[in-house]
Amino acid sequence: MLFERKACYLLIGFFYLLTNICSAQDQRVADSLAVIYKADSLKGEAKLELLRNLCFNEVNDLKKALQFAEELINLSEQIDNNYYKAHGYFQKGTKNARLGDLEEAVKAFFRGAEIAKKDKNINLEGSSYGALADIYSISDNHKNAMLYYNKAIATLRKSDDTIALASYILNAGDALLANKEYDSALVYFKESGAIFERVNYAIGKAYNLGNIGMVYANIGKNELAEKNINEAIRILEESGDYHPICVYLIYMSDIYLEKGDHGAALKYAQRSLELGEKYGLKEQIGDANLKLSELYENAGNTKKSLKHYKDYIVYRDSLNNIKSVQYMADLRTNYEVSQKQTEVNLLSQQKKNQRIVVIATVIAMFLIGLIAIGLFRRNKFIQKTKQIIEKEKERSDNLLLNILPEETALELKENGKVLAKKFESVTVLFSDFKGFTKYSENLSPESLVETIGFYFSKFDEITEKYGLEKIKTIGDAYMCAGGLPFPTEDHAYKMVMAAFEIAEFVEKTKKDVEASEMTFDIRIGINTGTVVAGVVGSKKFAYDIWGDTVNVASRMESMSEPGKINVSENTYELIRNEFDCEYRGEIEVKNRGMMKMYFVNNIKIGKLRVF
Numbered sequence: 001m002l003f004e005r006k007a008c009y010l011l012i013g014f015f016y017l018l019t020n021i022c023s024a025q026d027q028r029v030a031d032s033l034a035v036i037y038k039a040d041s042l043k044g045e046a047k048l049e050l051l052r053n054l055c056f057n058e059v060n061d062l063k064k065a066l067q068f069a070e071e072l073i074n075l076s077e078q079i080d081n082n083y084y085k086a087h088g089y090f091q092k093g094t095k096n097a098r099l100g101d102l103e104e105a106v107k108a109f110f111r112g113a114e115i116a117k118k119d120k121n122i123n124l125e126g127s128s129y130g131a132l133a134d135i136y137s138i139s140d141n142h143k144n145a146m147l148y149y150n151k152a153i154a155t156l157r158k159s160d161d162t163i164a165l166a167s168y169i170l171n172a173g174d175a176l177l178a179n180k181e182y183d184s185a186l187v188y189f190k191e192s193g194a195i196f197e198r199v200n201y202a203i204g205k206a207y208n209l210g211n212i213g214m215v216y217a218n219i220g221k222n223e224l225a226e227k228n229i230n231e232a233i234r235i236l237e238e239s240g241d242y243h244p245i246c247v248y249l250i251y252m253s254d255i256y257l258e259k260g261d262h263g264a265a266l267k268y269a270q271r272s273l274e275l276g277e278k279y280g281l282k283e284q285i286g287d288a289n290l291k292l293s294e295l296y297e298n299a300g301n302t303k304k305s306l307k308h309y310k311d312y313i314v315y316r317d318s319l320n321n322i323k324s325v326q327y328m329a330d331l332r333t334n335y336e337v338s339q340k341q342t343e344v345n346l347l348s349q350q351k352k353n354q355r356i357v358v359i360a361t362v363i364a365m366f367l368i369g370l371i372a373i374g375l376f377r378r379n380k381f382i383q384k385t386k387q388i389i390e391k392e393k394e395r396s397d398n399l400l401l402n403i404l405p406e407e408t409a410l411e412l413k414e415n416g417k418v419l420a421k422k423f424e425s426v427t428v429l430f431s432d433f434k435g436f437t438k439y440s441e442n443l444s445p446e447s448l449v450e451t452i453g454f455y456f457s458k459f460d461e462i463t464e465k466y467g468l469e470k471i472k473t474i475g476d477a478y479m480c481a482g483g484l485p486f487p488t489e490d491h492a493y494k495m496v497m498a499a500f501e502i503a504e505f506v507e508k509t510k511k512d513v514e515a516s517e518m519t520f521d522i523r524i525g526i527n528t529g530t531v532v533a534g535v536v537g538s539k540k541f542a543y544d545i546w547g548d549t550v551n552v553a554s555r556m557e558s559m560s561e562p563g564k565i566n567v568s569e570n571t572y573e574l575i576r577n578e579f580d581c582e583y584r585g586e587i588e589v590k591n592r593g594m595m596k597m598y599f600v601n602n603i604k605i606g607k608l609r610v611f
Contacts, residue, residue, distance in 0.1 A: 027240055030057035048075055048084040055091040059240065060279060066095040082119040086112050090124060093131055098243070100282050106135055123164060126155035130168035137175040145175045150467075151486055166195035166204055174211060182215050187610070189215070206235035210248050222255050229255075246272045246284035250291050257295070266295050286315035420534035426483040427495040427528045427571060428550055429468075430557035431459075431502060433520035436476040452476065455506070462501045466494040471545060477557075481545055484533055492528050492574035493609070496600055499524050499565045507563060525556025527568040555589050559597060569596040578607040 033054050036042065042050055055068035069092040076085035089112030097105040113128030133148030149172035156165040173188030189212050196204030213228030229248045236245050249272035256264040273288035275281070289312035296305035433455075440448050456473055463470050463480045467488070471479045480498075482491030503522060510519040529549030535542065552568055560566035572581055580602045586594040 027057065027059050030054055030059070033057070044079065045081070045084070048072060048079075048081060051075070052084060052087050052091070055088075055095065062095050062099050062280065066092065066099070069095060082115050083121065086115040086119060086121055086124050088112075089115065090128060090131070093128075097131075097135070098281075102135055102138070106132065109135070122155060122159040123161040126152045126159060126161075127164050127168070129155060130164075130171060133168070133175075134171055137171070137178065142175060142179045146172065149175065154486065154488065162195055162199055163201055163204065166192040166199075166201070169195070170204070170207055170211065177211065177215055177218070180218070182219055185215055186212070202235055203239055203241060206232045206239075206241075207244060209235070210244060213248070214251055217251055217255060222258065226252065226255050242275045242279050243281055243284060246276050246281060246288065249275075250287055253291055253295070257298075262295065262299060266292070266299075269295060282315050286312050289315065420532055421485075422530065422532050423484045423487060424530050425487070425491070425528065426481050426531045426533075426545070426549065427492045427526060427574075428479070428481045428531070428545070428553035429495055429499060429524065429526050430477060430479055430554050431499075431522055431524045432475075432477040432557060433522055434562050436520060439520070440476075455509075458505050459502055462498050462505070465501075466498045468494060468498060469543075471543065481531070484531070484545070490609075492526075492571055493578060495526055496565065496567070496571075496575055496579060497603075497609075499526060499600070500603070503563060503565060521562030523557055523560040523562060524565045525553055525558070525560050525567075526565065526571050527553035527556050528570040528574055552592070552595075555592060555595075556597065559587055559589060561599075565600040567598050567600055569598075572596075572598045575600070577604075579603050 030053075033050060037050060037054060051068050051072040055065045055072060058065035058068065069088050072088035073085055073092065076082075076088055089108045093105040093108030093112060096102075096108060109128050109131045113125055113132070116122075116124035116128060129148050130152035133145050133152055136142075136148060137145035149168060152168045153165065153172065156168065159165070169188050170192035173185045173192065176182075176185040176188060189208055193205065193208040193212075196208055209228045210232030213225045213232065216222070216225035216228065229251055233245055233248050233252075236242075236248075249268045253265045253268035253272070256262075256268065269288055269291040272284060273292065276284035276288055289308040293305045293308035293312060296302075296308065443451070452473075456478060459478050459480075460470060466482070468480050468482045468491075469484055471481055473479070480495075482488070482495045482498075488494075503524060506520065506522040510521075512519075527549055529547070529552070531545040531547040531549050533543070533545045535544075556566045556568055566584075567575070567581070575581070579600050582599040582601055584597040584599060587597050589595045
């Protein structure tokens with residue numbers, strides 16, 4: 001499709017909208033505050049507040065903004081002020097990201113999140129998670145990006161910072177757009193747009209309009225795309241926010257190229273390049289050069305196309321810090337120049353010296369060739385070794401993520417151990433197959449494993465769909481939980497929806513003639529309450545949960561009936577407004593006494609959510 005682009009190109013909200021967490025950035029404010037800063041008359045927290053506003057509003061000179069952020073961090077440490085220190089690290093991460101130094105940005109955001117959490121600054125803690133999600137997104141790690149976006153959004157929903165909340169909902173939509181999940185992206189944009197409209201936040205509305213325009217561009221609705229993007233550019237020009245304007249101008253170039261208006265397409269791309277060069281936006285300079293190269297190539301102007309492509313390579317390498325490539329390019333250029341000069345000298349020398357020069361040249365060429373071959377082989381060996389290491393690292397990471405939740409796996413890799421954590425509200429599901437033990441006695445080990453794998457593979461898909469955590473399987477019993485490792489408010493609803501899909505799959509399998517020899521009835525039990533979660537073992541790790549909540553969930557399963565979903569009173573209180581439940585009365589439970597139980601029959605009309 002014409003409008004497909006890499007993720008980092010689509011994510012125009014990345015590190016730019018997130019910095020607008022209090023009010024719109026304004027270079028004019030920074031210029032006026034600079035006068036006060038030069039006077040050097042403020043002390044203590046007044047000086048800290050001045051520096052915070054300076055590095056926030058300085059958008060034209062990012063290196064100067066970074067200096068303000070460093071000074072803010074240093075002064076905050078001197079007077080032990082965590083509030084301003086966290087803001088300093090957040091702004092440091094933001095400015096480094098805009099300068100293309102993502103490694104330094106990540107360090108700053110992690111440090112800022114740590115300080116904000118310690119200081120109970122929910123607003124900045126949530127924004128720091130969102131900034132890390134942005135980095136995952138621009139690095140094409142969609143799974144981790146959505147994980148941290150959801151963590152940021154969940155944290156910010158507890159705060160009073162509606163603009164930050166809307167900003168990260170918008171950025172999550174950006175990530176979905178980059179992953180070509182257009183319908184889901186529009187859902188996120190709809191929510192963020194409604195919040196921006198409610199608080200009359202012009203910058204946010206501009207980003208929202210532009211991103212919606214990019215969705216329309218990707219699905220071929222060019223007129224709607226052009227309308228939304230033009231309106232976004234108009235708003236952004238008033239505020240002087242040029243980074244997204246550069247991105248949107250490239251999209252306008254694409255739209256006019258598809259219309260066949262090559263002149264307009266060229267004009268928009270050239271304007272994007274001019275703005276990028278004026279304000280030092282390296283990524284946008286590279287993208288604009290790439291688009292201009294494409295346009296001139298289509299027009300048959302090979303010379304200009306090659307020039308812009310070379311400029312694109314320069315800025316791409318600059319952004320990614322590929323210094324070795326630049327160094328080798330310089331060596332090649334110097335060598336070619338020296339060879340040209342040698343040829344000129346050879347023509348002017350006398351005949352008696354000609355043989356000596358030729359021999360010297362051949363020797364030099366031979367030595368240079370040996371060096372080049374050595375460098376080539378060494379580089380090839382390094383690249384091959386790096387690929388092997390990366391492949392093995394990825395393999396080990398994937399294996400670890402298959403047995404542990406991501407947050408737990410990261411903690412284990414960083415600290416070498418995992419501390420047990422208490423979760424106040426978690427929903428636990430148990431299921432097992434009626435008559436499976438007797439049935440399995442007549443099966444070979446291979447057939448037994450195949451049967452269990454057939455069902456549990458589908459259960460795993462359903463669990464992952466609803467963001468639940470598979471805990472373990474014991475024989476024909478399957479156990480999963482919702483509300484961990486990150487607390488959520490709708491874990492009971494998601495668990496019941498997953499239970500419905502599990503029961504529906506088992507019932508559908510019973511009607512499948514080919515699977516008739518391995519069909520069963522399933523019993524499902526659910527309970528909600530407090531659990532403790534942690535990692536068992538030091539060699540073969542296993543993530544597990546403990547507590548009375550788990551025991552009651554197991555009892556709910558054993559007291560259920562085939563094809564039924566049996567829930568405790570705790571779970572019923574959380575889902576009764578969304579599901580039709582049938583009260584079973586108080587039933588005697590082993591070692592527990594009398595307990596109220598309910599069958600969940602159907603979801604109520606109008607209560608179905610989209611996942």
